Amino acid sequence: MLGNKSINENNHLEIAGCDVVELAQTMGTPLYVYDEELLRFNMQEYEEAFRENYPHFSLAYAGKAFLCSALCSIIEEKNWWLDVVSGGEYYLASSADFPVEKIIFHGNNKTQEERHLVLRGGVGRWVVDNEVELNFLLEEASSYASYKIPLFFRLTPGVDPHTHQYITTGKIDSKFGFPLGEAEKAILKAIQSEDLEVWGLHCHIGSQIDHIEPFLKAAEVMLQFMADFRKKHGFVFRELDLGGGLGVPYTDEERDRFPPSRLYVQAISEKVKEMCGELSYPLPRLYLEPGRSVVNTAGSTIYQVGSVKEIPGVKKYVAVDGGMTDNPRPILYGAKYQAHVGNRVVGEQEKVSVVGKCCESGDVLIEEMELSSPRPGDILVVEATGAYNYSMASNYNLIPRPGVVFLRERKPELVVRPESWSDLVRRDIVPVD
Ligand SMILES: Cc1ncc(COP(=O)(O)O)c(C=O)c1O
Structure with missing residues (x-):
């Protein structure tokens, strides 16, 4: 059981x-x-692991796993952020009075209606997925928002997490995010805009992942990109969001297949600290976006x-x-x-x-x-x-x-x-x- x-x-x-x-x-x-107690316990495991291992972090629950108004209240009470991937999820969260400044807005094809809803309503971090979206933002931001849009750029780090192909997202061949080689130009364009503010980078390599190495590999690729970008352009990313994806058992047989969330957070934290030390890069605020591992069991x-x-x-x-x-x-x-x-x-x-x-x-x-x-x-x-x-x-x-x-x-x-x-x-x- x-x-x-x-x-x-x-x-x-x-x-x-x-x-x-x-x-x-x-x-x-x-x-x-x-x-509910187990759900809260799962959240607490993440919080404690981060507190013990990393100086500044934010946990964002991925609402796509399961979202309703009552859960929004728990997430807010626990002081987590919330990932949304559509106007509908954003609408639900704001109807439940979830603070918009703690919403991370994802999506590989944000429609005009969704973009305007979020621009008008406010957002914590907007994850730019592709060039077309960036161009829309550059055109629309000043008309629909009176604040600088806080941005993450989603990159595909080229890591294969060996999970089901339908939930693999970080490989080069993916509908999500900028390939590493294409991201530089787009990020520079956003940095130069008066209406946008680049806070950091994002990646999410997939879901139901049963070992830690691919997450560490992704962190490595992202931090190397950040360091190379700083060297070329003198710009420092203050934040890094490594997405979600930790798997969980569905049956008794799978009980020992997945690393516990504490170990996963610890390993990622160590990796980021180690890489930042090697690259002399200021430690970014680290975000993780677990969904399944918070609510599934x-x-x-x-x-x-x-x-x-x-x-x-x-x-x-x-x-x-x-x-x-x-x-x-x-x-x-x-x-x-x-x-x-x-x-x-x-x-x-x-x-x-x-x-x-x-x-x-x-x-x-x-x-x-x-x-x-x-x-x-x-x-x-x-x-x-x-x-x-x-x-x-x-x-x-x-x-x-x-x-x-x-x-x-x-x-x-x-x-x-x-x-x-x-x-x-x-x-x-x-x-x-
Ligand atoms: C961008 C992003 N973040 C977080 C998640 C949550 O992943 P999981 O439920 O596997 O933790 C997903 C799900 O695919 C996602 O696409």
């Missing part, structure tokens, strides 16, 4: 001290639940089993009341998950395939797993669904998206209500005859 889970006297699964059967009965299924999804179909000698299919609409990661990346029968955790084990209710044969949540003989009406809990589930959910087959519950002090609190069928037709324009 991953995270803060246990089995109670009724043989029910408890998450953060809450019985999942009661949660299913009172809040409905499917349901995303988050152990803290989240689980509670489903109810509907139909169970056995094909003798072939397979037993256990279908739940959700699927690829609330968790598209298996169909998208071949991601592996594990589950428990929440109302009968310990029981006679049986090999089954957990599938969703969508009209796609590929709608498989868990290809094969031993579970305690799931039956119709049982509660099924899939673990480690905290990242890139809610935020990637869809309404395919017009299935409403589940609500979100935070578990605090052994009590559930609904923080996002489930979608209703009427939500599904809210935007339809009904023809009038």
Whole structure:
């Protein structure tokens, strides 16, 4: 079992001290639940590691992993920054009164509407991804903002993190960021502009990365670029943002595969200090942008089993009341998950395939797993669904998206209500005859 889970006297699964059967009965299924204490603990691990290892740092939570207003409050309370990658994420954060001066605005194709929203509303750091975007900024900044736009430049350091190709972003062949050789001219253009202020550089090499070396390699490349740039142009970057990407286990089998966040922060901090010493470069303020490693293990999804179909000698299919609409990661990346029968955790084990209710044969949540003989009406809990589930959910087959519950002090609190069928037709324009 991953995270803060246990089995109670009724043989029910408890998450953060809450019985999942009661949660299913009172809040409905499917349901995303988050152990708030664990989420906060994960944040604290990052904070402490930085405090112990590096003099000036900022932690920015990557909202794309999972974002809602209640989480914005926690991030603000913890004094973290927030990464957003779209006008929608920015809008959510500002609606939740998250301080805009702590927002980092990303995106490889920021639309005009998004650019104007953020320019008008204010931003902590704007990450320029490409030349076209820089030219737009140079044209638009003074008309839409009365302040100098604080910039990072996103570079592709040419590091292969050996993760899934869909979540690799730092290789030369990437849709994100400036190739190293192209960045110099663009950065100089921004430095010379009255409307922009260059604070630093950014890179993000990928996600679900299971070893530290690629992060260190990226830091090395970035710092070398900074030192070369200073030598040529006399300009010192005050800040360096090395993105997110630390991986986390999704199953018990993977428990020891990933370095703990403390070790990751420590190794990066050491590397940056060492390189800065060698290059006689002033220590930049260091930013990291973890997403998955903050929320994934803290989240689980509670489903109810509907139909169970056995094909003798072939397979037993256990279908739940959700699927690829609330968790598209298996169909998208071949991601592996594990589950428990929440109302009968310990029981006679049986090999089954957990599938969703969508009209796609590929709608498989868990290809094969031993579970305690799931039956119709049982509660099924899939673990480690905290990242890139809610935020990637869809309404395919017009299935409403589940609500979100935070578990605090052994009590559930609904923080996002489930979608209703009427939500599904809210935007339809009904023809009038
Ligand atoms: C720019 C940027 N920063 C941070 C992250 C967060 O990555 P992760 O959730 O793997 O920590 C991402 C995700 O891909 C990203 O694109």
